[in-house]
Amino acid sequence: xxxxxxxxxxxxxxxxxxxxxxxxxxxxxxxxxxxxxxxxxxxxxxxxxxxxxxxxxxxxxxxxxxxxxxxxxxxxxxxxxxxxxxxxxxxxxxxxxxxxxxxxxxxxxxxxxxxxxxxxxxxxxxxxxxxxxxxxxxxxxxxxxxxxxxxxxxxxxxxxxxxxxxxxxxxxxxxxxxxxxxxxxxxxxxxxxxxxxxxxxxxxxxxxxxxxxxxxxxxxxxxxxxxxxxxxxxxxxxxxxxxxxxxxxxxxxxxx
Ligand code: MG
Ligand code: MG
Numbered sequence: 001x002x003x004x005x006x007x008x009x010x011x012x013x014x015x016x017x018x019x020x021x022x023x024x025x026x027x028x029x030x031x032x033x034x035x036x037x038x039x040x041x042x043x044x045x046x047x048x049x050x051x052x053x054x055x056x057x058x059x060x061x062x063x064x065x066x067x068x069x070x071x072x073x074x075x076x077x078x079x080x081x082x083x084x085x086x087x088x089x090x091x092x093x094x095x096x097x098x099x100x101x102x103x104x105x106x107x108x109x110x111x112x113x114x115x116x117x118x119x120x121x122x123x124x125x126x127x128x129x130x131x132x133x134x135x136x137x138x139x140x141x142x143x144x145x146x147x148x149x150x151x152x153x154x155x156x157x158x159x160x161x162x163x164x165x166x167x168x169x170x171x172x173x174x175x176x177x178x179x180x181x182x183x184x185x186x187x188x189x190x191x192x193x194x195x196x197x198x199x200x201x202x203x204x205x206x207x208x209x210x211x212x213x214x215x216x217x218x219x220x221x222x223x224x225x226x227x228x229x230x231x232x233x234x235x236x237x238x239x240x241x242x243x244x245x246x247x248x249x250x251x252x253x254x255x256x
Pocket of ligand 2: 174209
C-alpha cells in the first residue's frame with residue numbers, strides 16, 4: 001500500500017529532510033585527505049542528537065543479512081557502492097570518492113539523503129561519473145508530477161546514465177518514505193518490468209537514489225555482510241533526495 005501524505009505531514013518530512021541536508025552539507029565541508037569515515041560518523045551522530053532526532057540506520061535490522069546496521073551513516077568509498085560501515089581505519093585519500101548516506105527520524109517522520117563527495121582533486125572521468133549521476137537524479141525529480149508514472153522517474157535516470165556510457169546498479173532501489181524508512185513503492189533506477197508502474201499522485205513522497213557504476217554494474221557483498229562493491233572494482237556514485245509530489249509540482253525535501 002502506498003501511503004500518501006497530507007500537506008502537514010509533508011511539512012514535517014521537510015523538517016527531517018532539512019536536518020539530513022544540513023548534515024550532508026557539513027560532511028561535505030569536513031571531507032579532506034586524512035579524514036576517516038569514523039570522523040564523519042561521529043560528526044553526523046552529534047548533529048542528529050543535537051537536533052533531538054534519532055539515526056535511522058543505526059540498529060536498523062536487515063532481514064536479508066540477519067543483522068542490525070551498526071552506524072548512523074553508510075560510508076562507501078570508490079568501488080563500494082552502498083552500505084559501507086564507518087571505520088577509524090578507513091582513511092580517505094586524495095582522489096577518492098566517498099558516498100555518504102544519512103537517514104534520520106524526527107518527530108515521527110524519516111528523512112533520507114545521500115551524496116558522493118570528492119576527496120581533494122579527483123580524475124576528470126570520476127568527476128564526470130559524479131556529474132552524470134547527479135544530473136540523472138535532477139531529471140528524475142522533474143518527473144515527480146501528479147498524473148505521471150513511476151517509470152517516468154525510472155526512465156529519466158536510465159536514459160541519462162546509459163546515454164552517457166555508464167551503467168545502473170540494479171540490485172538496489174529507491175523507495176517510498178514517511179512514517180517508515182522504507183515504504184512502497186520501490187523506485188528502480190531503470191524500467192523494471194517486475195515492478196508495477198504506479199501512477200504518481202499528490203501526497204506521494206519518494207526517496208529517489210540512482211546508483212551508477214563507471215564499469216560493470218554488478219555487485220557483490222563483502223565479508224562484513226553489508227558493503228556492496230562493484231564486481232570489477234570500478235568506481236560508483238550515489239545521490240539521493242526525498243521528493244514529494246505536490247499540487248505545485250515536485251518539492252525537494254532534503255536539499256538545503
Ligand atoms: Mg539513503
Ligand atoms: Mg534511501
